[in-house]
Amino acid sequence: MRGEVSRVFEEAESVGDIGDVLKSLSYLAINEVYRLEVSKIFLDAFVDVLPSEVSKKCLPAISKKIIARVTEDHRNRDKILSGLDILDKNFPLAATICQQSAALCFNMRIDKIDCDHSMDMDTAAAILKLSYKKIPLQLHSPQMSISGLDYRSRQLVNCKRGLAHFLGSDRFIG
Numbered sequence: 001m002r003g004e005v006s007r008v009f010e011e012a013e014s015v016g017d018i019g020d021v022l023k024s025l026s027y028l029a030i031n032e033v034y035r036l037e038v039s040k041i042f043l044d045a046f047v048d049v050l051p052s053e054v055s056k057k058c059l060p061a062i063s064k065k066i067i068a069r070v071t072e073d074h075r076n077r078d079k080i081l082s083g084l085d086i087l088d089k090n091f092p093l094a095a096t097i098c099q100q101s102a103a104l105c106f107n108m109r110i111d112k113i114d115c116d117h118s119m120d121m122d123t124a125a126a127i128l129k130l131s132y133k134k135i136p137l138q139l140h141s142p143q144m145s146i147s148g149l150d151y152r153s154r155q156l157v158n159c160k161r162g163l164a165h166f167l168g169s170d171r172f173i174g
Contacts, residue, residue: 005035013076015067015083019093022100029107036115039108042101043117045069046124054098054126060087063097095131102127 005028009021025039045066054062064084071077087094102124108115136153138144139160146154164170 005038009038013079019096026100026103029104034113040117041070043119047118049123051122051126059098060094063087063094098127
């Protein structure tokens, strides 16, 4: 497994490929599998990103800086850097690069993985805070209509209501 993640990172030819590597690392981290040789490269790239610099409008600029640092010794550096302008047009990709790195940092701390990296926990928290979404009030009140909620929130409410119906009561649901 170590060789495969490293190989995909070394063969990356675009910013999208770098984003895919980060998504893979994040998925592995959720399953408590860490590839420190690749993860450390991403986390060290956040060395001078301060929590006060983090905002939604700054994520494309931060992700450009991160990609530039991550690819310093990369064999396809010029090809990847020539595609950096996509981060201005594709906000979800820019957000993914920052958020997946922050999530990776938090997962490593939760699982007590010993890795000496340069990403500050406050910076990671500031990045993750940008994607935080409040739980809808309809989740706790079965009488409230869910018609005004976005798709994700409606699904969450419907799942909880279905589970409560199946179990017979809300008190069995955490």
